[in-house]
Amino acid sequence: MSRSSIIGPPAQRSERPARWLAAATLIGIGVSAVIPGAPASAAGEATGRSGPAPVVTRAGLDPALVAGRGASVAFLEQEAEHARTNGTVIGPDRTAYTLPAEASGRSAVRLTPGQHVEFTLPKAANAITVRYSIPDAPDGGGITAPLHVTVNGKARQTMTLTSEYAWLYNQYPFSNDPDADLLHPDWWITECSCVPAATTPFPTIAKPFRPMHFYDEQRLRLDRTYRAGDKIRLTAPAGSNAAWTVIDLLDSELVAPPKVRLLAANVLAFGADPTGRRDSADAIDRAIAFAKRARLTVYIPPGTYQVNRHIIVDDVTIEGAGNWYTVIKGREVALDPPAPDGSVHTGVGFYGRDAADGGSRNVHLSGFAIEGDVRERIDTDQVNGIGGAMSDSTIDGLHIRHTKVGVWFDGPMRNVKVTNNIIVDQIADALNFHTGVTDSVVRNNFIRNTGDDALAMWSDKVADARNTFDRNTIQTPTLANGIAIYGGTDNTVSNNLVADPIREGSGIQLGSRFGAEPFAGTTRITNNTVVRAGTYELNWNIGLGAIWIYALERDIDADIQVTGDHYLDSTYNAIMLVSEWSVKDLYSIDGVKFSDIRVDGTGTSVVSARVSGGASFANVDARNVGAVGVNNCGSFHFPPTGSEFRLTDLGGNDGGGTTGPWLAPWLLPNTITCDDRPPVVPPPPPSTW
Structure with missing residues (x-):
């Protein structure tokens, strides 16, 4: 739905603006620093005889803290900051327009070419999902870059990462152009505490303005099923055209064999192409029309259509x-x-x-x-x-x-x-x-x-x-x-x-x-x-x-x-x-x-x-x-x-x-205690009640 500036000018113009501007750097509150360059394996995860024990989380938390809440899913989540890496942990941080702020759990691992992050499988798996970010193209529109996937140092597969579906900028409804001028110069913005079009001279706004939506994810079926304890290493290869690759998390899953339905209107019989080279829309339409007349299910077998x-x-x-x-x-x-x-x-x-x-x-x-x-x-x-x-x-x-x-x-x-x-x-x-x-x-x-x-x-x-x-x-x-x-x-x-x-x-x-x-x-x-x-x-x-x-x-x-x-x-x-x-x-x-x-x-x-x-x-x-x-x-x-x-x-x-x-x-019942910009006190991590 449209998100124009219906919120209007902020109430705080007469409410201690100087104090809040002094605290503006605390938008990332509630977090503690990690030493730049420290390996994630130094971040305190448990270690077994053969290396770090796998840390499985739900929404970046100990699953016990969210028991009974949320979806039951087939995969297990592992945050990169708990894995072993020679890269750099970024975050935790909640400051808008930053890579850690948009990461699950507000932390991730940054790899430069040649660096890796390695996860230990907590259960048998034959498929993974990687949530990641790579840079945008200088003029917007995204780039592609390789990511090598190895298991126990062998069986290398390569994922082609992309930022073509990420990196939005500016004001709603956003732009793919990092050099774009304000889309709505008549809207209030906090960066100048003003409505730019109403000021003389027009304020200078740093570009790219409000970058966001950095992450994407990809799924990969592995070459076979691997056991609990096997090591999945993600490597940004030397020579990659991505100056950095941020890995947020890895989901691992044991995917069941494909489902087969024999008594059905199979789209292949109506001309659909499972290789994806030809458009299959008309073939699917024909299968639907036949299935409705014959009272059958339409079945779309494995393939890309x-x-x-x-x-x-x-x-x-x-x-x-x-x-x-x-x-x-x-x-x-x-x-x-x-x-x-x-x-x-x-x-x-x-x-x-x-x-x-x-x-x-x-x-x-x-x-x-x-x-x-x-x-x-x-x-x-x-x-x-x-x-x-x-x-x-x-x-x-x-x-x-x-x-x-x-x-x-x-x-x-x-x-x-x-x-x-x-x-x-x-x-x-x-x-x-x-x-x-x-x-x-x-x-x-x-x-x-x-x-x-x-x-x-x-x-x-x-x-x-x-x-x-x-x-x-x-x-x-x-x-x-x-x-x-x-x-x-x-x-x-x-x-x-x-x-x-x-x-x-x-x-x-x-x-x-x-x-x-x-x-x-x-x-x-x-x-x-x-x-x-x-x-x-x-x-x-x-x-x-x-x-x-x-x-x-x-x-x-x-x-x-x-x-x-x-x-x-x-x-x-x-x-x-x-x-x-x-x-x-x-x-x-x-x-x-x-x-x-x-x-x-x-x-x-x-x-x-x-x-x-x-x-x-x-x-x-x-x-x-x-x-x-x-x-x-x-x-x-x-x-x-x-x-x-x-x-x-x-x-x-x-x-x-x-x-x-x-x-x-x-x-009680209605004492005035109005101070909605007090100093922020970062709380400790949640724990069992």
């Missing part, structure tokens, strides 16, 4: 041999003239019919990969992996990469289940329920490296209702939120794991914005874990919360229940309730109920309130809190009667940090 447009699906089942084997891959194609919907490109994607035409029903897609070719964000383009409207349908076991949005549904539509998918390296969202999607479930999906909200419900004109986002893992959205709910009725966000949002967003956001319908019924935010969130909002020049409730366009006064969440190692705040400065006297947030919450580490406060209204708190336990437990600014009128935001203590709110109990009696 070139598809450069949408495949329209309705009342059909399409099944691949598994997403490691069946790949539907396409180029982005320019449209001249543009399509009626405003698209100036098309590309590979499986689309239901438009909701205005009745939508599609009974669509079942499973067991294949979709590989797009999207390198820039154009919001009018329909270049998503899955799109249109599909009721009574399932999307299961896909791997979607390099599309604009992995799954974007334009309703009204109902009863879709999106399960067990991997969605990575998107220019925008991973999934968006847009306009009247109801009675639907998104469960057990793994999402990494999106360029906007990873999972979103956007009640644009028609409310999304009775939907559930459950047991998904979300890592490193480079912009915006892990999970965002924009209005809607009776929706649930439960048992998810969200880690490392980078900038201008939170782990979880509930917002009245983007023209969304109001919140109604009961919104349940239940048993989620949010890690290393509470990011920096560069438009406001303040820190956000791991969960962020935002009244921008209307009041938020529905029944919102936040229960059982864990907020770990928040860069700034754990909980934020806020309205934008220009509408602070128009809209309020009232009646939100927080209960059974654990807060383990904040750079600043447990609660930051910059709005009128109120919330209640029961059994909210906190420790390692960096500043006063509650930053209560209300709506900034500072009346003698106290803040316009009320905190109701329902009991059991324990713990705190450097300033004592987080919900001290003197704070």
Whole structure:
């Protein structure tokens, strides 16, 4: 969705700007330094008799800290900073526009040509995924570079890395050109604390301006199955044209044999080319038409199939041999003239019919990969992996990469289940329920490296209702939120794991914005874990919360229940309730109920309130809190009667940090404690409660 500067000029112009500018270098707060040049093996991992024991993590944490939260996946994650290397550990750091800030766990390993990082397999594996970054071309557009993969010093395979799908610059919707001038000189920017177009002389802005979206990932099937304890070494070879190669992590997996379906409409029988040399779109269309007449499943066997447009699906089942084997891959194609919907490109994607035409029903897609070719964000383009409207349908076991949005549904539509998918390296969202999607479930999906909200419900004109986002893992959205709910009725966000949002967003956001319908019924935010969130909002020049409730366009006064969440190692705040400065006297947030919450580490406060209204708190336990437990600014009128935001203590709110109990009696019900730019105190790493 569009992210123009609706946030407006920041409230802080009259709120101690000099103090915050002095603290601006602390955007990377909550971290400790690593000696430059130190090998990762010096970073404290356990060591066995034959070298370092493998350190397996989930979202960069000990898996015990996130048990029961997030997706159950077939692979094991190993962070490069815990492996053995002769390269250099970078980070940990949370400063926007830096390579460690966008890495999982906020650290990675930098290799120069000739250097390596070596992982020890924790279990048998025959396939790996490498998350990496290499430099952009000097003028943008990316480069390619080799990466050698050896196992136990033998069986070398070579991956060809690329930065063609990375490296965005500038203001929304971003540019591939590192030398581009400001895209919106009429927007407020923190770099000059001004609106550049309104200044004389026009300020000089350093280029490249706001580089971001550095990482990409690739999968590789190994030459055979290797045992636990075998060593996988990734080497940036001598002579590589990449001045450096950053390795973030390695996922290892034992991939099952391909699935075979004999009684099916096999696309090869209709002329599809599994080598990818010829376009197979028409052949797949013919297989679909035959399968519908014969009441058969469409089967796409192992291979790479070139598809450069949408495949329209309705009342059909399409099944691949598994997403490691069946790949539907396409180029982005320019449209001249543009399509009626405003698209100036098309590309590979499986689309239901438009909701205005009745939508599609009974669509079942499973067991294949979709590989797009999207390198820039154009919001009018329909270049998503899955799109249109599909009721009574399932999307299961896909791997979607390099599309604009992995799954974007334009309703009204109902009863879709999106399960067990991997969605990575998107220019925008991973999934968006847009306009009247109801009675639907998104469960057990793994999402990494999106360029906007990873999972979103956007009640644009028609409310999304009775939907559930459950047991998904979300890592490193480079912009915006892990999970965002924009209005809607009776929706649930439960048992998810969200880690490392980078900038201008939170782990979880509930917002009245983007023209969304109001919140109604009961919104349940239940048993989620949010890690290393509470990011920096560069438009406001303040820190956000791991969960962020935002009244921008209307009041938020529905029944919102936040229960059982864990907020770990928040860069700034754990909980934020806020309205934008220009509408602070128009809209309020009232009646939100927080209960059974654990807060383990904040750079600043447990609660930051910059709005009128109120919330209640029961059994909210906190420790390692960096500043006063509650930053209560209300709506900034500072009346003698106290803040316009009320905190109701329902009991059991324990713990705190450097300033004592987080919900001290003197704070209640509405003591003004307004200082939302206090010194940041980096918390220790999260630990077992």
